[in-house]
Amino acid sequence: MRPLRSLALLALVALAGTATAQTSTAPQPRACPAEVPAGATCHIGEDGLGGFYWIALPAQWKSQTGVLVVHAHGGPADTGPATLARGEEDLKRWAVTVKAGYAWVGATYRRGGFGVSMAAEDTERARRVFVKHFGPPRRTILHGQSYGASVAAKGAELYAMVDGPNGPVKGPYDGMLLTSGMLGGGTxxxxxxxxxxxxxxxxxxxxxxxxxxxxxxxxxxxxxxxxxxxxxxxxxxxxxxxxxxxxxxxxxxxxxxxxxxxxxxxxxxxxxxxxxxxxxxxxxxxxxxxxxxxxxxxxxxxxxxxxxxxxxxxxxxxxxxDPVAVAELARDSDPQGRINIPVLSLHAVNDPTAFVELESAYRETLERAGKGAMLVQTFSDESEHSYLSDPQYPALFTALLNWIDKNDKPTPQTVAALCKGYEAAYGDTCKLLPDYRSAPLASRVPLR
Incomplete structure (x- = not known):
């Protein structure tokens, strides 16, 4: 048995810069899934710890001007070894990212089962592989979906600052998008x-x-x-x-x-x-x-x-x-709000898997940490979890990049307006509810 403490320590080792991608295999060309737009190129590789990664590059993408989306996938329903097929499934589902013109990299995590800090480390390793072989992008967005939103939220804190040649420097991520998030931490x-x-x-x-x-x-x-x-x-x-x-x-x-x-x-x-x-x-x-x-x-x-x-x-x-179990689980998975990048989120109000009220738990965490102003939450009139209406995603990415590049902080209303502009190109309708605000988690799950 390996307790969660060891998983958290692995992530901290990576933060210190000692866990590198040197044992990862170099990206190898692979035919893109049919869902990925024509003209894109795809690559696969092993991360050196038992996991795999997939990379997709839009046609004519250049690192000097391009945006990279680093994807943290959901779960952890599978509790066995990592599989390359899992990464392909993620790329198929999130091909909308490549269609919007962004490069995409996603890790499978080194194994199934629970381990938020471990998954955050594996996600960061995949980003490093991308940068090593395709160059540092102009902007890097961390995207977490479902359980992956918990992974991303933890990763944004673990890698908020990293070692530089002359001391600590700001970490590699410029912004974070959380969708259908299983937020609030494992506890x-x-x-x-x-x-x-x-x-x-x-x-x-x-x-x-x-x-x-x-x-x-x-x-x-x-x-x-x-x-x-x-x-x-x-x-x-x-x-x-x-x-x-x-x-x-x-x-x-x-x-x-x-x-x-x-x-x-x-x-x-x-x-x-x-x-x-x-x-x-x-x-x-x-x-x-x-x-x-x-x-x-x-x-x-x-x-x-x-x-x-x-x-x-x-x-x-x-x-x-058991207090020891609670402490271990909190150390591994509970967000503390120690972020230094803007965060945008989307959640369906009738999500059947991750309660929409979990958004309130994350909002309260950031507010307690004095970082509430760095979070904008949006909600949609949908009853799904794994994937929501297509045009909402490019709207969210655009809004987040405008916040990063122009200091133009979005509102739910401006995101909804942006979304309307993507409906024709993405063949679906926007279902955003600009005036919705999630209720406290205690209104859904009894306090204890």
Whole structure:
């Protein structure tokens, strides 16, 4: 087992300039995915630590005038070794970046599973590979998506200052874009999934089943358990009918499903996905990264929204967090607000995976650090997580670069106006809500 402390130390080593890309393989030409605009060139390579990277260069891109977008991908749903295919999937999804005229580099991270500081280090290593082989760009934007927004937020702090020939100098990133961010840090962003495990078990009593090995639910799943995702989905469906049309569910299934989603405040369609994370990701986090220690606390949480809250709160399983685990998780993943670059964010108000209220948690972090003025948040009238309306992304990049280059700080209104100008070229409509402001996280996830 390797605790999170070691992952944080790796990132600090990179900050000191001792972890270089010298063991990485040089970029090798690779045919671009069909989603990447014609005329672009793509390259792949290994990062020397077990991960891979993909690079895409728009036609006639030049470092002296060009912008590089360094991408931190989402997850960490996969808990196994890194694969080159994962990087290709990211490039396909974010080909809009290349279409907008920016170079793109993305790391797969050296392995799956949890490790925010580790992923931030791997992302920075990919940037260094790009600069070594294609030259330093005019501007460098750090883009984090979903879990990758947590990675980017941490990376912006780890690399805010780096060693220069005559002492510390400003780090390599000029600005940061966070989209659909799982923000708030590991000590806050996953509380609702702990709540889901205990509420689900109270209602359904089949994860684990009564005749199976009983274990503390914060462990996710015993390391030697053979349960598959398909088997878990079948158990959820048996209890709630969630994969069936509502008319085909029994009255008991309807009641079970309503009790779970009303208490946890998630849409039906994301129930199985969240339980997957609260099973296999929790196993990775608690047993492989935290030395089988529990970072989650629900000892005093009062759950509301069921048909019998008194019975629920009396019967639900309760756990108290291990302070060592909480400290390790916070050190690895919690943002502190120590940034020195402008930050622009986008979040769908009905995101089924990362609650929009997580934006408030990050906003409060920056405000406590005295950096609230360096953040502009935008929101869209959408119900998706992994990718939102096309023209919104070039609008965000343009607004962020105007802020960096011209000191023209955007507002949600100016971003919305910019977006309208991209609708024709990108074949979709802007869905931004300029007057929206996210509610506190405590309005969605009970305090503890």
């Amino acid at each position: 806050r962003a996953y509380d609702f999934r702990m709540d889901l495990r205990v509420v689900y078990q109270y209602v359904c009593r089949n994860h684990p089943k009564p005749d199976e090995l009983q274990y503390p639910l914060w462990q996710g799943l015993p390391m030697d358990a053979k349960l598959t995702r398909a088997e878990l989905a079948a158990r959820v469906d048996e209890c709630t009918g969630v994969r069936k049309p509502a008319a085909q569910r029994t009255e008991q299934q309807k009641a079970n499903l309503a009790n779970i989603v009303n208490v946890i405040k998630i849409p039906e369609r994301s129930l199985i996905a969240h339980l997957n994370w609260a099973t296999w990701l929790f196993r990775d986090l608690t047993q492989l990264r935290l030395g089988n220690r529990n970072p989650f606390n629900n000892a005093s949480v009062q759950y509301k929204g069921s048909t019998d809250d008194a019975a629920l709160n009396a019967g639900v399983l309760r756990y108290t967090a």
